[in-house]
Amino acid sequence: MEIQVMQDILGKNDEVAAENQALFAAKKVFALNLLGSPGAGKTTLLEKTMAALKDELRMAVIEGDLFTTKDADRIARYGVPVIQINTSGGCHLDAPMVQSVLPRLDLDALDLVVIENVGNLVCPAEFNIGEDEKAVVLSITEGDDKPLKYPLIFKESAVVVLNKVDILPYTNFNLEAATEDIATIHPGAMVLPVSSTTEEGLFAWYQWLRQAVQKKREGYSE
Amino acid sequence: MHEMAIAEGILDIALDYAHKNEAEHIRKIGLLLGEMTGVETEALTFCFTSLVRGTMAEGAELALKRVPLIGHCAQCGRRQPIRHYNFICPACGGGLAIVSGRELRVEYLEME
Numbered sequence: 023m024e025i026q027v028m029q030d031i032l033g034k035n036d037e038v039a040a041e042n043q044a045l046f047a048a049k050k051v052f053a054l055n056l057l058g059s060p061g062a063g064k065t066t067l068l069e070k071t072m073a074a075l076k077d078e079l080r081m082a083v084i085e086g087d088l089f090t091t092k093d094a095d096r097i098a099r100y101g102v103p104v105i106q107i108n109t110s111g112g113c114h115l116d117a118p119m120v121q122s123v124l125p126r127l128d129l130d131a132l133d134l135v136v137i138e139n140v141g142n143l144v145c146p147a148e149f150n151i152g153e154d155e156k157a158v159v160l161s162i163t164e165g166d167d168k169p170l171k172y173p174l175i176f177k178e179s180a181v182v183v184l185n186k187v188d189i190l191p192y193t194n195f196n197l198e199a200a201t202e203d204i205a206t207i208h209p210g211a212m213v214l215p216v217s218s219t220t221e222e223g224l225f226a227w228y229q230w231l232r233q234a235v236q237k238k239r240e241g242y243s244e
Numbered sequence: 245m246h247e248m249a250i251a252e253g254i255l256d257i258a259l260d261y262a263h264k265n266e267a268e269h270i271r272k273i274g275l276l277l278g279e280m281t282g283v284e285t286e287a288l289t290f291c292f293t294s295l296v297r298g299t300m301a302e303g304a305e306l307a308l309k310r311v312p313l314i315g316h317c318a319q320c321g322r323r324q325p326i327r328h329y330n331f332i333c334p335a336c337g338g339g340l341a342i343v344s345g346r347e348l349r350v351e352y353l354e355m356e
Contacts, residue, residue: 023265027350028349177331
């Protein structure tokens with residue numbers, strides 16, 4: 023016999039993601055899914071963000087990592103609550119993994135939860151984890167062809183942080199071409215050229231975060 | 245390599261339907277895979293084949309149907325294929341919303 027099914031393969035993940043999202047909504051916490059290749063500078067961007075905003079926004083970090091606690095250790099130095107999820111080789115975080123650690127965060131006392139995903143431009147794009155927005159970090163050394171090679175992650179991300187622009191003069195990265203490609207894949211996506219090392223451009227990133235947090239707070243208090 | 249997670253999702257759905265329908269064996273699983281999904285079909289088939297050993301779906305064929313990426317322009321109302329992931333309407337410059345091409349779906353099952 024043949025039967026029609028028409029069921030989404032990642033449907034179970036999406037159900038749990040919706041539960042996570044409902045919890046973040048009830049607590050008025052802005053949840054950010056931070057994506058990017060290994061070495062793009064996700065953790066460094068987070069470190070700068072914590073140093074700049076931790077007295078202003080009540081933050082916590084969930085660190086996805088294959089096996090180690092190296093990133094979580096870096097985050098912990100800033101006195102921000104951090105929870106480590108080891109995927110044991112898994113290439114992405116999924117919604118149940120995030121759900122399993124949320125009880126360990128005091129969401130009532132938070133404005134912002136940043137979930138740093140496993141370094142990868144492919145798999146994490148397919149798995150919603152209950153975030154409000156995704157942001158992807160693309161570094162200059164990865165090359166300007168990456169948006170068109172990995173379109174889904176750029177389509178899914180509200181913000182593209184182009185990191186390490188301080189070394190632009192030493193590379194053949196075409197900032198204009200990359201920005202244009204991102205704009206065709208995701209019209210309206212915000213592209214922020216920054217250098218976490220020199221702190222150039224980071225103000226715009228902080229402003230985006232501040233506004234996102236504020237919108238989340240107000241959106242549910244009306 | 246999230247193809248293993250996808251293979252597990254497929255098997256869960258297939259076994260669930262097989263139990264509900266009191267089937268003894270799953271012969272074929274029809275899948276809809278959108279053009280804009282990051283699925284490597286060879287890896288998926290490989291993962292699925294090793295995953296189903298010893299289950300009711302052992303030996304089941306994965307029938308993959310690719311779904312093209314189609315967009316709808318909110319501004320001029322045109323419906324058109326999206327080429328080279330360019331989501332700007334070639335006719336009017338408006339933004340194209342995805343109509344199809346993001347499917348990761350079990351379409352049908354053949355069981356006995």
